[in-house]
Amino acid sequence: MDVEDYRAARRTRLAELARSLGVPASEAEQVVDRVIEAQRRRIARADDPDDVVVPALREEVLGGRPRRTSAVIVGFAAVVLAAFAVGVVTTGDERPQVERPQVDRDDGTDGRTPTVPSLLGLTADEAAAALGSAHIALRVVSVPQCNPAEQVLGSVPPMGTALTGDDVVTVIATSSPTWTCPDDAGTRDTAWAFLRYVVTGSARPDFAAGVRLFVDGERVGVVDGTEPGALPQWRSAVRDPVVQYVARPAPNDLGQPIVAVTRAAGDRTTCGRPSARPSGVTAAVTRLVLTAGGDAPGAGCGLTIDLFEDARGAVAAVALATPALGRSLGPPPWVRPSGRGWSRTARRGPS
Structure with a gap:
């Protein structure tokens, strides 16, 4: 692909991603341009340049494999x-x-x-x-x-x-930063509350009465939105894969997977796999991407969590796109494993 055509088509969206990672709005486009220039040769050869640029942008902002710290995050x-x-x-x-x-x-x-x-x-x-x-x-x-x-x-x-x-x-x-952030505080609160709900159970987003669960595009069941995340189906479909992924050694300066939060229309595919497309939800999707990185094939595709909301803003569906998990340190010490172990394979429930 021609690099300048790619820049013209994607610069605005990539700048939004940079801002979501904490880059001041006044610097976002310059950071994107710097990443595109650094990845020029790889962009020209790539089937989908986003697979090159998006991970590189996250590494530039939050620190990547060279184990350096980006100057973009203030101080x-x-x-x-x-x-x-x-x-x-x-x-x-x-x-x-x-x-x-x-x-x-x-x-x-x-x-x-x-x-x-x-x-x-x-x-x-x-x-x-x-x-x-x-x-x-x-x-x-x-x-x-x-x-x-x-x-x-x-x-x-x-x-x-x-x-x-x-x-x-x-x-x-x-x-809290001193600069002006995007007007998406509610989205970020929901995303981080969900991550804490899954990993530690110490927070809870607003759930609908019934929450549909999807793994790699396939519906695996429905859980009671009023119950804790210790339910067997929550554990097998969502909690176990997420906890296993966050316990991976991450080759970046943070020492753990990088978290990016966005809100946009849902994609038809996620890292080459069909995305979940539940009915009865709003068009915009809150997406968390946890990227551990590394050299393995597909390492640029992190674990993706899509939160779909109903008309009143409650989370009515949760969809995971699970990469190859690779080596893990096991669950954090304050998370008790389920009786079936820390498997990434979801238990298939009623459709």
């Missing part, structure tokens, strides 16, 4: 470095970020080497409680983002790292 590199040098750090608006109490790890570890767990789907306070219960010392650093405040983005050192001696884990979490 990210400076904040992480400062976290190792001082006990109190400041965000871009110079308000002090209070350090969480450090836990004495000598008490109750029985000589075992603690490992940084997956923190995706937790708030900063939940991450502090989880690490504290594992006798891991921590501090929390805020990074401005157009997402609900206090959502954990990752940690330094990253998930899966064995800790020794007096190591302290720096938890990187969102804070």
Whole structure:
């Protein structure tokens, strides 16, 4: 494909994606242009240039395989470095970020080497409680983002790292930015609440009375929207695949899958697979894409969660598009596995 034709056709939509990842509106198009220029040769050879550009844009904004930190997120590199040098750090608006109490790890570890767990789907306070219960010392650093405040983005050192001696884990979490965000706060609140509902059960979006579940385009059943996510069908179709995916080692600076939230008309395919097309829902879809990345085939296609709403705005259908999950560290320690194990295969229910 001609690169300039692609730029003209997709620049606006890609800039919207950049803003959804936390890039200030005034910088979004420049970031997109920089990514397109860097990927010019791959775009020209690609069957679908979005498969090249979208993952590259996420890596540019949130950090990718080269294990560097993007300058686009305000203060990210400076904040992480400062976290190792001082006990109190400041965000871009110079308000002090209070350090969480450090836990004495000598008490109750029985000589075992603690490992940084997956923190995706937790708030900063939940991450502090989880690490504290594992006798891991921590501090929390805020990074401005157009997402609900206090959502954990990752940690330094990253998930899966064995800790020794007096190591302290720096938890990187969102804070409210000083710039103007897109008018989609409700969409982001729903998306992150759903992720927390699935991973920890500590939040809950507004569900319809009956929620239809789809996996890779196929309807697998209906669950009661008033019941907790511990229902067997919630676990097998949604919770187990999501928890397994967030526990994957992620080769980026955040140490965990990158989360992108968008709201747009639903696509007919997701990473080459037919998308779910439920009836009786609004045209716009809230989409979460969790991208762990890596070198495996299809690694650029993350785990996709589409939330479909009914006329009153309640989530009436949930659809997963599941990539090859690959190696996992297993579920986070605060999530109890179901009796059937952490399988990505959904239990087929009534259609």
